[in-house]
Amino acid sequence: MRSLVRQMNEAELVGQMIMVGLEQDETGSAVTVVGDGERQMLRSIAPGGVILFGANIVTVDQVQTLVGELQRATDIPLIIATDHEGGLVSRLTSSGRMPATVMPSATLVGIAADVLVQRGQPEHATDLAREWGYVIGCELRALGITMNMAPVADVNNIENPGLLASQRRTYGSDPALVGELVAATVSGMHAAGVTAVLKHFPGQGAATLDSHTAPVALDHTRARLDQVDLVPFVAGINAGARAIMSAHISYPRATGGDEPATTSPQLLTDLLRHELGFDGVVVTDALNMDAVALRRDSVEVAMAAIRAGADIMLKPIDPAALHAALVDAVNSGMLSRERLEESVRRIMEVKLRAGLFGPSTLWTDPAATEILGSAAHQDLVEEIRSVARSRRE
Numbered sequence: 197m198r199s200l201v202r203q204m205n206e207a208e209l210v211g212q213m214i215m216v217g218l219e220q221d222e223t224g225s226a227v228t229v230v231g232d233g234e235r236q237m238l239r240s241i242a243p244g245g246v247i248l249f250g251a252n253i254v255t256v257d258q259v260q261t262l263v264g265e266l267q268r269a270t271d272i273p274l275i276i277a278t279d280h281e282g283g284l285v286s287r288l289t290s291s292g293r294m295p296a297t298v299m300p301s302a303t304l305v306g307i308a309a310d311v312l313v314q315r316g317q318p319e320h321a322t323d324l325a326r327e328w329g330y331v332i333g334c335e336l337r338a339l340g341i342t343m344n345m346a347p348v349a350d351v352n353n354i355e356n357p358g359l360l361a362s363q364r365r366t367y368g369s370d371p372a373l374v375g376e377l378v379a380a381t382v383s384g385m386h387a388a389g390v391t392a393v394l395k396h397f398p399g400q401g402a403a404t405l406d407s408h409t410a411p412v413a414l415d416h417t418r419a420r421l422d423q424v425d426l427v428p429f430v431a432g433i434n435a436g437a438r439a440i441m442s443a444h445i446s447y448p449r450a451t452g453g454d455e456p457a458t459t460s461p462q463l464l465t466d467l468l469r470h471e472l473g474f475d476g477v478v479v480t481d482a483l484n485m486d487a488v489a490l491r492r493d494s495v496e497v498a499m500a501a502i503r504a505g506a507d508i509m510l511k512p513i514d515p516a517a518l519h520a521a522l523v524d525a526v527n528s529g530m531l532s533r534e535r536l537e538e539s540v541r542r543i544m545e546v547k548l549r550a551g552l553f554g555p556s557t558l559w560t561d562p563a564a565t566e567i568l569g570s571a572a573h574q575d576l577v578e579e580i581r582s583v584a585r586s587r588r589e
Contacts, residue, residue, distance in 0.1 A: 197544040201537050208272075209536040210522045212244035212543050213502070215277065215479070217511040219249050226251035228258055230265035238269040241519045244543050245275030247511060248341065250290030253278070256339065256568065259294075260560040263340030267559050273552035275391075275543075277343035280332055284363050285346075288335060288568075295565065296335050297573040299328070300580050302348055302377075306367035308583040309377055321373075322380040324580060329381035331573045333388025338564035342550045343391040345441060345479075347381040349374070349428040350401035358402045366401055371424050375431030382435045391550055393479055394432045395441035398463055399425025407444040407487035411456070418450045430472060438476040438546050440468065442506060444487035455504075458488060459497065464505035477542045482511040489513065495521040502531065507539035 201209070218227040218234060227234060228251075246266055253259050263276055278287045283301020288294050305328055309321035329347070336344055352361040352369035360366045367374045378394065385392040398421055405412045416425065429440065442458040457463045458480045468474050480501050483489070488497045498509045498518055512518040525531040547553060561567060 197548055198541060201540050201544060204540065206526045206533060206536065207519070207523050208242060209533070209540050210519055210526070211242035212272070212540045213507060213509055213522075213536065214241060214243045214512065214515055214519060215245035215247055215275065215508050215510050216241070216243045216515045217247050217249065217482075219251050227262075228252060228254055229262060230269060235269050237516065238266070241515055242270055242272065243274070243515065244272075244508065244540075245277055245343070247277040247279075247345075248287065249278070250287050253287050253294065253339075254291045255293050256295070256564050259339045260564065263559050267340075273547055273557070275343045275547060275550070275552075276341045277345060277393075278336065278341050279345040280336060280341075281346040281348060281365060282328070282332065284365060288339075295569040297331060297569050297577060299332055300577055300584075301364040302367045303361075303364035304584050305580055306374070306377060307587055308580045309373060310368065310370075311583050311587045313373065318376075322376050324576075324583070325377040325380035326384040326387075327576050328580065329384025329392070330388050331384075331576055333385040333390035333392075335568050335573070337389045338561040338567040340560040342389065342552065343393060343439065343546075344385060345393045345395060346385075347378050347392060347394065347432075348396075349378045349394045349432055350396060350399050351424050351428060353402035356402070356404065358400070358404050359406055360401055360403070367428075371427035375428040378428040379431040379435035382432050382437050386436065386438075389551060391438050391546055392432075393439040393441050394429055394437050396443035396445070396457075396481060397429055397440050397468060397478075398443065398447070398457060399429070400443045400445045401425065403445060407456075407481070408485050409487075411446070411487050411491060412444070413446045413448055413454065416447050416450055421447070421450055426472075433472060433474050433476075437474075438549065439479055440474060440476065441479045441481055441510075442501075444481045444485055455500075456488060456491075458506065459500035459504050461504045469505055475542065477508060477539075477546050478506045479508040480506050480510050483509055484511055484513045494518065498522065499525060499531070502535065502539070507542050
């Protein structure tokens with residue numbers, strides 16, 4: 197991989213650091229096939245990845261065809277990503293036409309795990325989370341999706357539950373148990389051939405405002421981060437996590453400044469890279485979110501994120517403009533080629549470990565319709581629901 201990275205020109209290196217979204221085409225319609233506009237964009241930018249949303253995911257045949265078209269449109273294999281957390285954020289089942297398993301939320305998994313721990317069965321609790329992650333991964337991988345923006349590693353705030361808790365997207369409020377479930381989920385997804393992405397570093401479980409629509413700050417000290425929020429991330433890293441998503445949230449008491457984690461060298465480089473020893477891929481949260489988009493120009497946000505230590509710029513507002521601006525920044529000396537190579541090396545390692553460079557790579561599984569929604573997968577869901585229900589009975 198290092199030799200491949202060294203052979204890339206600056207435009208190719210920059211492209212690998214961009215993950216584009218394809219929610220709508222030039223007519224405003226949902227992108228379900230690769231049209232001329234998408235093909236031209238993929239050829240000109242050569243992004244490192246594409247993230248699919250519910251509008252892009254309709255049926256098995258359609259998604260498999262879309263993935264194949266995307267992969268054939270670029271010379272270097274793409275990371276195909278999505279957000280499939282289970283519960284509220286479940287891209288595979290949002291169309292109602294995909295025979296995928298309706299996965300329970302992380303909160304329900306956390307409730308079931310807590311019941312099992314109280315029964316003196318902690319190993320069963322982690323096994324359940326591992327199987328849950330494995331089923332999610334298997335169904336994604338069958339469609340050709342190789343990165344999942346999950347699990348949510350944020351810890352609930354008991355005194356004042358945050359937005360993610362109200363959406364049932366978190367495992368719970370016990371940092372140690374959340375860490376065990378995060379680690380187990382990562383193990384399960386990786387076993388299925390899907391790269392798990394821990395989010396949202398360094399932890400936004402206490403946030404009551406939505407960073408999609410406004411800048412958000414948390415009044416956490418570094419001690420609070422160490423004792424609560426970072427615990428699941430450390431567990432996930434120790435379990436072999438290869439990717440982490442940054443939060444568009446600032447932590448002024450912990451850092452002494454108002455930079456959101458996405459653009460904070462203190463959090464992404466000093467803390468995540470140096471103190472926690474993480475050398476995987478750092479993915480920004482979506483760059484079109486108001487928490488960062490309202491603060492400064494999108495190109496400035498991306499430049500700041502790269503300087504802070506981020507590797508993949510997720511869903512920029514104008515991918516072509518960002519690509520051109522970053523290439524110009526390298527040519528003018530504002531960004532070094534060495535910094536780009538550092539990120540692209542990590543990205544290529546993720547692609548390699550996901551099996552994207554094999555000599556006979558199958559982008560999708562011909563048996564997908566048998567894998568999605570299988571009896572074994574449904575049985576696991578029923579077990580999780582049954583154990584969780586027993587806490588209320």
